[in-house]
Amino acid sequence: MHVLHTFANNSHVPYLTWFAERAAREGNIRYTFLILYPERPVMIEEMEKLGFTCIWIPFDSAKRKWGMIRTLPQLWWHIRKAKPDIVHCNLFDDSLPGLIAAWLAGVRVRVITRQDTGFHWRYTPLWTRLDRWNSRMATHVIAISEEARDFLLRIEHTPPSKLRLVHNGIPPERFTKQDGQAMDRMRVRFGSVGRYPVIGTVARFIEWKGYRHIVEAAKIIARDHPDAMFLFCGQGEQEPEVRQWVHDAGLERNIVFTGWVERADMASFFGLLDIYLHAAELEPFGLVYAEAMMNAIPVVSTATGAALDAITDGINGILSERNGEALAAGVERLLKADAKAIGEAGRQTALSMYSFDTMWEGTTGIYEQALGRTV
Numbered sequence: 001m002h003v004l005h006t007f008a009n010n011s012h013v014p015y016l017t018w019f020a021e022r023a024a025r026e027g028n029i030r031y032t033f034l035i036l037y038p039e040r041p042v043m044i045e046e047m048e049k050l051g052f053t054c055i056w057i058p059f060d061s062a063k064r065k066w067g068m069i070r071t072l073p074q075l076w077w078h079i080r081k082a083k084p085d086i087v088h089c090n091l092f093d094d095s096l097p098g099l100i101a102a103w104l105a106g107v108r109v110r111v112i113t114r115q116d117t118g119f120h121w122r123y124t125p126l127w128t129r130l131d132r133w134n135s136r137m138a139t140h141v142i143a144i145s146e147e148a149r150d151f152l153l154r155i156e157h158t159p160p161s162k163l164r165l166v167h168n169g170i171p172p173e174r175f176t177k178q179d180g181q182a183m184d185r186m187r188v189r190f191g192s193v194g195r196y197p198v199i200g201t202v203a204r205f206i207e208w209k210g211y212r213h214i215v216e217a218a219k220i221i222a223r224d225h226p227d228a229m230f231l232f233c234g235q236g237e238q239e240p241e242v243r244q245w246v247h248d249a250g251l252e253r254n255i256v257f258t259g260w261v262e263r264a265d266m267a268s269f270f271g272l273l274d275i276y277l278h279a280a281e282l283e284p285f286g287l288v289y290a291e292a293m294m295n296a297i298p299v300v301s302t303a304t305g306a307a308l309d310a311i312t313d314g315i316n317g318i319l320s321e322r323n324g325e326a327l328a329a330g331v332e333r334l335l336k337a338d339a340k341a342i343g344e345a346g347r348q349t350a351l352s353m354y355s356f357d358t359m360w361e362g363t364t365g366i367y368e369q370a371l372g373r374t375v
Contacts, residue, residue, distance in 0.1 A: 001029050001367060004084035004107075006075065008036040008093035009061050012043050014263075018171060018356050019363075024050045029364070032082045036071055036094050053082075061093055068097045075101035085109060086367055089138075092116055096130055099137035109370045112138040113166075117148040118282035121155060122208065132156050140366055142166050144285040145305045151282070164366050167309065168285045169359030172351055175267055175291050182268040190256050190272075195229040197274040197335060200297075202266075202288045205236030210279025210302065215245045215255070216324020217277070221331055222254045230277075233258045233269065270295040275334060280304055281322055293317070293350035296343040300330040310353055316345035 007013050016033065023029040031052040035041045036059035047054035057074050059067045075097050079087060087102035088111040089095035095112050102110045112134055120127035135141050135158045143149035143165050152158040187193050199221075203209040211232070218230050232242070232255060239257070246255045261269050270276070276292035276299045283305030290306055292299050299317040301307035311317035314337070320330035334342065 002084045003086045004032040006034045006089045006094035006098035011041040020050045072097040079105040111140045113142040117284045166362035169356040171356045178271040199275045200231040200273040202233045205238040211242045213279040217327035220328035230255045290354035293346040296347040298343040
């Protein structure tokens with residue numbers, strides 16, 4: 001089986017690496033990767049070491065419309081040359097030209113994983129027509145959460161016959177390796193020694209992640225818990241605005257912007273936390289939920305994405321409405337409950353639902369079923 005993946009706006013995609021590593025071990029899938037990125041992606045050398053072809057197609061997302069038009073003939077040429085059994089697209093910027101190119105190249109199985117469900121509908125509604133076009137061009141559409149599946153059916157009117165649900169997954173053995181020395185260094189770096197509760201959020205600084213609601217919650221929580229510390233781990237265009245909210249609320253002692261944390265240290269970062277707090281809206285999935293839960297960190301979250309699918313409120317996490325008062329109340333509920341038991345229940349759930357093995361089996365199962373029907 002030969003699968004060609006397209007991916008835009010990323011130099012390195014961890015789950016594509018995990019797919020390639022698994023395929024290299026088992027020998028049942030041959031991969032080709034077409035990466036749309038401004039600079040030469042680091043994936044090229046990585047995939048070559050695993051025995052797979054990775055091709056760079058220059059693409060600048062700041063010039064999105066013309067960039068996609070320019071990449072279309074290149075995608076078509078590479079797909080035509082590779083002659084894959086399946087083309088699998090992932091993000092909107094690679095899916096729109098990639099699915100058209102695959103159709104023009106005569107590829108009969110065209111898969112799209114909707115990693116960005118709801119973004120255009122929420123922020124740039126005119127582009128939703130092209131989301132629907134992508135669903136039309138694809139033979140199989142993968143939703144990564146029940147909420148995303150419902151959105152695709154109800155809002156985008158994706159044909160149910162095309163739609164499959166496959167949760168994203170992570171390798172537990174890689175994402176639960178906590179290092180005591182790394183944790184000690186970060187406690188000193190962030191000033192969290194002796195602070196309680198330590199509440200973390202790992203998310204880009206963009207509107208849909210809900211930092212404004214977390215800052216509102218922090219104001220309420222800090223009144224009753226003056227030693228509470230919030231660790232904001234992320235980057236993004238909204239960071240200056242979030243910093244201003246923190247300043248205006250007088251929360252500089254309670255909220256720390258962590259700056260960059262190395263990927264290898266993320267399990268140790270989660271180990272610093274008493275609570276993981278997330279306030280996203282229409283989160284297509286959210287791997288950070290899975291990471292926090294696999295590390296037995298109890299989660300308080302808005303009812304969206306992976307959290308909505310995995311969490312039974314009060315049993316293995318806390319679900320909240322999307323406002324500061326509700327999030328603060330969710331944190332208080334958790335502090336008064338058996339947080340350790342809730343964290344352990346969350347860990348068991350995440351290991352069952354969100355392991356990479358589950359993602360691999362679900363995705364390859366779609367491939368096998370599709371080829372069985374079409375070849």
